[in-house]
Each structure stands twice: as C-alpha cells, then as structure tokens.
Amino acid sequence: MLIPSLLGISVIIYTILALAPGDPFGQLLTNPNVPAAVVASLRAKFGLDDPIWLRYLHWLVAMLHGDWGFSFASRINVSTLILERLPVSLAILGAAELLAILIAIPVGVLAGTRPYSIFDKIANTLAFVGFSLPTFFTGLVLILIFSIRLNWLPFVFQSNMSSTGLTWLWQNILQSIMPVTVLGLFQGAALVRYVRASVLDVVRLDYVTTARAKGIGERKVIMRHIVRNALIPVVTLVAVQLPVVFGGAIITEQIFRIPGMGSLLISSILSDDTPVVMAITFVYAVLVIVFNLIADLLYAWLDPRIAYR
Amino acid sequence: MTERLLDIRDLRTWFNTDDGMVRAVDGVSLHVNRGETLAVVGESGSGKTVTARSVLKLIDMPPGRFAGGEILWRGRDLIPASNSEIDKIRAREIAMIFQEPMTALNPVYTVGDQIAEPLRAHENLSRRAALARAAELMRLVQIPDPERRVRDYPHQFSGGMRQRVVIAIAIACGPQLLIADEPTTALDVTIQAQILDLLNDMKARFGMAIMLITHAMGVVAENADRVVVMYAGKVVEAAPVEELFANPRHPYTQGLIRAIPRVDAKAQHRTRLAQIPGTVPSLINPPAGCRFAARCTFATDACVAAEPVLKPVGPDHTVACIL
Ligand SMILES: Nc1ncnc2c1ncn2[C@@H]1O[C@H](COP(=O)(O)OP(=O)(O)O)[C@@H](O)[C@H]1O
Ligand code: SF4
Ligand SMILES: [Mg+2]
Numbered sequence: 019m020l021i022p023s024l025l026g027i028s029v030i031i032y033t034i035l036a037l038a039p040g041d042p043f044g045q046l047l048t049n050p051n052v053p054a055a056v057v058a059s060l061r062a063k064f065g066l067d068d069p070i071w072l073r074y075l076h077w078l079v080a081m082l083h084g085d086w087g088f089s090f091a092s093r094i095n096v097s098t099l100i101l102e103r104l105p106v107s108l109a110i111l112g113a114a115e116l117l118a119i120l121i122a123i124p125v126g127v128l129a130g131t132r133p134y135s136i137f138d139k140i141a142n143t144l145a146f147v148g149f150s151l152p153t154f155f156t157g158l159v160l161i162l163i164f165s166i167r168l169n170w171l172p173f174v175f176q177s178n179m180s181s182t183g184l185t186w187l188w189q190n191i192l193q194s195i196m197p198v199t200v201l202g203l204f205q206g207a208a209l210v211r212y213v214r215a216s217v218l219d220v221v222r223l224d225y226v227t228t229a230r231a232k233g234i235g236e237r238k239v240i241m242r243h244i245v246r247n248a249l250i251p252v253v254t255l256v257a258v259q260l261p262v263v264f265g266g267a268i269i270t271e272q273i274f275r276i277p278g279m280g281s282l283l284i285s286s287i288l289s290d291d292t293p294v295v296m297a298i299t300f301v302y303a304v305l306v307i308v309f310n311l312i313a314d315l316l317y318a319w320l321d322p323r324i325a326y327r
Numbered sequence: 328m329t330e331r332l333l334d335i336r337d338l339r340t341w342f343n344t345d346d347g348m349v350r351a352v353d354g355v356s357l358h359v360n361r362g363e364t365l366a367v368v369g370e371s372g373s374g375k376t377v378t379a380r381s382v383l384k385l386i387d388m389p390p391g392r393f394a395g396g397e398i399l400w401r402g403r404d405l406i407p408a409s410n411s412e413i414d415k416i417r418a419r420e421i422a423m424i425f426q427e428p429m430t431a432l433n434p435v436y437t438v439g440d441q442i443a444e445p446l447r448a449h450e451n452l453s454r455r456a457a458l459a460r461a462a463e464l465m466r467l468v469q470i471p472d473p474e475r476r477v478r479d480y481p482h483q484f485s486g487g488m489r490q491r492v493v494i495a496i497a498i499a500c501g502p503q504l505l506i507a508d509e510p511t512t513a514l515d516v517t518i519q520a521q522i523l524d525l526l527n528d529m530k531a532r533f534g535m536a537i538m539l540i541t542h543a544m545g546v547v548a549e550n551a552d553r554v555v556v557m558y559a560g561k562v563v564e565a566a567p568v569e570e571l572f573a574n575p576r577h578p579y580t581q582g583l584i585r586a587i588p589r590v591d592a593k594a595q596h597r598t599r600l601a602q603i604p605g606t607v608p609s610l611i612n613p614p615a616g617c618r619f620a621a622r623c624t625f626a627t628d629a630c631v632a633a634e635p636v637l638k639p640v641g642p643d644h645t646v647a648c649i650l
Contacts, residue, residue, distance in 0.1 A: 230417070232417060232448065234445065322480045
C-alpha cells in the first residue's frame with residue numbers, strides 16, 4: 019500500500035511541477051553576461067530539455083539512491099537543505115501539538131461531561147474565538163505585545179546561534195514560545211470542540227449507565243468508560259490531521275521567520291527551484307501516508323473490535 | 328412479618344424539556360419484599376424505566392429531577408443521600424440490568440475486566456483475584472469455557488451470552504435486590520426463556536429479590552410473586568400474581584391480560600392479539616381525572632371529574648378505578 023501510493027503521488031507531483039510555468043534558468047537566459055552556449059550546456063547537464071517521463075525516471079532512480087538533487091538557488095544538495103530545515107519545523111509543530119492536546123483533552127472532557135454548564139459555555143466561546151482568529155493575526159498581536167512593547171521575547175527566530183549548552187536551550191525555548199503558543203492554541207481550540215463532541219456521544223451510551231450502576235464512583239466512570247472510549251476517534255483524528263497542520267504552519271513560520279520547511283517551500287517556489295519544491299512536496303506526501311498508517315495502527319490498538327475483525 | 332427492602336412512596340420524577348415538564352413518574356408507590364419477585368408491567372412509555380432508574384439515581388439531572396416522594400431502602404430515604412452513599416449501595420445492595428445487551432457492555436474492555444470491576448471497587452480484590460471470581464461468575468451464569476472466555480471482548484459474544492455477562496456483573500457483589508429492566512425484550516424467544524430461568528435460578532440460590540420490569544403479561548404470569556401495573560406514570564393496580572390474573576379489577580389490567588398471546592389448544596395456532604385501542608396520553612399535560620379514561624370502555628363523567636386513588640379491594644390488592 020505504502021509504496022504504490024508514494025510512486026503515484028511522486029508521478030503526479032513531478033508532472034504538475036514540470037508542466038508549471040517558470041524555469042530555474044530563466045534569469046540566466048536574460049542575463050547578457052552569460053553566453054548562450056553555457057546556458058545550453060547547463061540545461062543539457064541537468065537534463066532540462068528531456069521529455070517529462072525520462073526526467074521523472076532519472077529523478078526516481080537518483081532518489082532511490084539517496085540523491086535528492088541539487089538546489090539551483092542555494093547551490094547545495096537538497097537533502098542537506100531539508101535535513102537542516104525539517105528538525106526546526108518538527109520541533110515547533112511537535113511542541114504546539116503537545117500543547118494543543120494538553121489543553122484540549124481536559125477542557126473537552128470537563129465541558130462534555132457538564133454540557134450547557136457555565137464552564138461548558140465559557141470553554142465553547144473561547145474555543146470558537148480561538149478557532150476563528152487566524153494565526154497570522156494572533157501571531158502579529160503577540161509580536162507587538164511581547165517583542166515590541168515589552169521586549170521580553172525575541173522577534174526573529176534564529177537557527178544558527180553561537181551559544182551552546184543551557185544558554186542555547188534557553189534561547190531556543192524563548193524564541194519558540196510565541197510560535198508554539200499561537201499554533202498550539204489554534205490547534206487546541208479546534209480539538210476542544212472535537213473532544214467535547216466525542217465525549218457527548220459517549221456519555222449517553224448504555225455501557226456508561228452500566229458502569230455507573232457498579233458504584234465505582236463518578237471519577238472512574240469518566241476516566242475508564244467515557245474518556246477512554248471518547249479518545250479513540252480523537253487520537254486518530256490528531257494523527258490524520260498532523261500533516262494538514264504541517265501545511266497550515268507555513269504561515270506561522272513566515273510570520274516568526276522560522277527557518278523551517280514552510281519558509282523553504284515558499285522561497286523555492288518563488289525562485290523556481292524545482293528540485294527543492296519536488297523534495298518538500300514529496301516529504302509532505304510521505305508524512306501524510308505515514309501518519310495515516312499510524313492512525314490505522316492506533317485505531318486497531320485502541321479498539322479491540324478492529325483488531326479481531 | 329416480611330421485610331420491605333424497597334419502599335417507594337409517592338415518587339415523582341419529572342423531566343424539564345423544551346416542550347414542557349414531562350411527568351414521567353407522577354406519584355408512584357410500590358414496595359419489594361425480601362426475596363420476592365415483583366413484576367412491574369405496563370405499555371411502553373408508562374414510566375417503568377424511569378421508576379427503576381430513580382431507585383439507583385441513574386437519572387440524568389438535569390433534565391430530570393425528583394419532584395417529590397421517598398425511596399426508602401431498608402428504611403432509609405435514598406433521595407437525599409450523597410453520591411458516595413449511593414455508590415456504596417449500587418452493585419453491593421441493589422444491582423441493575425438493562426434492556427439492550429448489545430450496548431450495555433463497554434466494547435474496549437474484556438468481559439472479565441468488566442465483571443471484575445465492581446468486585447475490585449467494593450471488595451478490594453486484586454485484579455488477579457477479581458478475574459478468578461469473574462470466571463466463577465461466568466460459570467455460574469452458564470457461559471461455556473469461562474476460563475478462556477474471561478479474556479474475550481463483548482463483540483465476541485452473542486446477544487444472549489452478553490445478557491448472561493450483564494447478569495454476572497449484577498450478581499457479582501451479592502445484591503439483595505436485582506432490578507431487571509426488560510431483560511429479555513431484545514432477545515429471541517428461545518433465549519428469553521433461558522435468561523428468565525437463569526434469573527430465577529440466581530434468585531433461588533442467593534435469595535435476592537427481583538424487580539422484574541416487562542411489558543409482557545405472559546412473563547409476569549410465569550415469574551412474579553406480586554404485580555404492579557403502571558399506566559401513564561401512575562400505579563393503577565397492585566396484587567399478588569394469582570389474585571391479579573383471577574380477579575383483575577382495573578380495565579387496563581383486564582386489557583393487558585386479554586392481550587397475552589395464547590396458544591390455542593385445538594387449532595395449535597396463536598389467537599389474534601386483543602390490543603387495547605389508543606395510545607398512552609402525553610405526560611406533559613396529562614388529562615385530568617383518570618389517565619386511562621380516553622381508552623376505557625367504562626368511562627363516565629365521574630372518571631374525568633376527579634382522579635381515582637388507589638384503594639384496597641381485597642387482601643394485598645389495590646386498584647385506582649372508581650368502578
Ligand atoms: N431524559 C428524559 N427526558 C425527557 N423525557 C423522558 C426522559 N426519559 C424518559 N422520558 C419520558 O418518560 C416517559 C416514561 O418513559 P419510560 O420510563 O422509559 O417508560 P417505559 O420504561 O415504561 O417504557 C416517556 O414518555 C419518556 O418520553
Ligand atoms: S376510573 Fe373510569 S376511566 Fe378510569 S379505568 Fe376506571 S372506569 Fe375506566
Ligand atoms: Mg422502559
């Protein structure tokens with residue numbers, strides 16, 4: 019399943035990118051200082067004028083050998099470039115998702131087990147507000163307050179800091195606070211509504227009444243019989259949505275100038291750096307498929323009805 | 328002198344809905360003696376389930392609320408009792424089984440863990456000891472191969488077997504009263520008889536009382552010691568089982584008895600059911616006077632003028648009808 023999907027996706031992405039307007043040597047062509055012959059030999063060297071299917075096969079073979087191509091714009095290997103950017107994005111997104119889950123599960127469960135209470139109404143309103151405010155807006159507000167007014171937090175994200183050890187860690191934490199908060203609260207707001215709805219679905223089921231009739235106490239009924247069952251669809255949703263979040267984080271990365279995958283993708287698109295665009299899109303595709311697989315495995319692990327079917 | 332385990336007095340359980348206050352249980356009085364089977368019978372919507380759930384306080388509040396009455400358990404009123412006091416009574420003293428065996432068990436835990444759960448909570452057993460007891464209980468309710476099946480999940484059992492698991496959970500802590508809310512309604516006819524036999528067997532073995540809720544008079548005749556007939560949130564007649572079938576006084580009870588499917592001895596086929604025409608009235612604005620008047624062939628102006636109260640008509644036999 020995994021390999022045919024990835025092959026299919028790579029064919030589609032490759033074809034679309036090849037057919038898209040824009041040429042990495044467009045600027046060279048219009049530059050009078052570069053002789054036409056040099057341009058032609060460069061084009062031949064990179065195989066830019068071959069038919070699409072031949073170029074795709076070249077790309078595929080190279081890819082399978084671990085050669086992800088060469089960035090025209092940065093003049094380094096694509097794999098080096100991606101390995102430099104990916105960890106930054108993963109760290110920020112991972113922390114944000116963790117924050118979202120830590121907020122959404124307790125709030126969603128409390129709201130779902132006390133529907134229409136004051137707590138539920140406040141949580142619902144806040145979730146709605148958090149979900150409606152775009153991250154570029156909240157991001158800019160935070161920068162305005164904490165970086166410009168109060169000067170507490172760094173304004174621009176730096177990946178190559180000279181410091182080491184604890185200072186390095188501290189500086190990284192400081193510069194991650196705002197992006198992680200913005201993304202985490204946004205994700206958390208969306209997730210709260212989902213957790214609450216899922217809890218509401220479970221609360222009225224018969225086995226919850228059976229559990230209550232056992233006299234084990236409301237806390238155990240909630241933890242063992244409501245939360246455990248309500249989280250099955252939530253866990254899989256989180257897994258399936260992580261790559262989508264990855265895409266959505268591009269904007270946040272731009273605002274905080276985080277040198278991650280998102281900003282790399284945008285700059286490569288702007289400079290017609292096809293090998294990099296291809297590689298990033300491919301990494302996203304791999305993430306989507308891998309996380310879908312993880313979601314399936316988690317689902318089977320959490321719900322015995324699936325494993326035995 | 329027989330001991331009254333459960334004594335419900337003038338209970339009112341109402342629900343606040345968008346359409347108005349649903350008076351689901353509106354002045355119900357009934358009692359269960361130690362070791363007996365009390366059948367509570369009535370058509371769907373007459374308030375049987377709400378009455379039963381009120382006893383263990385399994386009504387969602389809101390929208391529900393106790394608008395009046397007392398639920399005396401061995402002399403003590405449960406309505407003002409705290410949650411932790413109720414939790415000590417649940418499963419240990421009063422257990423309950425429900426109508427739908429397919430949904431009454433949590434799909435993500437093994438049946439063994441679910442039977443063990445009340446044992447661990449009330450008797451402080453270790454998981455291993457509780458699981459061993461769970462297997463014994465499964466043998467007791469006649470589930471084949473209990474040592475192996477204790478590790479199976481609910482979806483691996485048939486409906487009848489799941490209801491046996493539910494019964495095993497209910498009897499785990501040796502309750503004095505088992506409330507069975509239509510325990511066989513969702514099952515095949517052949518399985519129904521087996522489950523009722525099992526309940527009677529458990530009753531004989533442990534001496535527990537059973538409050539058997541059903542809408543089928545046939546089930547009442549075969550299993551009950553005493554009967555309470557409910558209609559539209561009220562008790563309309565109560566009597567020992569032989570007395571009720573020999574001498575039904577309320578027109579509604581008479582209608583229910585006529586509606587029992589009978590096997591005709593000569594023709595060997597079922598006679599047509601004599602259904603009571605009409606339906607249970609709205610419990611939001613219940614009609615004044617006798618709630619059965621709209622469907623009663625004997626109704627007069629006097630029936631609508633004032634609500635008939637339960638009055639004795641024989642030893643241990645009460646009826647709410649002006650006739
Ligand atoms: N949670 C609730 N909210 C509103 N009405 C309810 C609720 N639960 C039960 N009722 C109403 O109470 C009445 C009696 O229901 P029930 O006790 O289930 O009847 P039975 O078990 O005799 O069929 C019905 O009219 C039903 O609609
Ligand atoms: S009181 Fe009147 S209406 Fe009600 S059951 Fe008796 S005869 Fe019928
Ligand atoms: Mg019912």
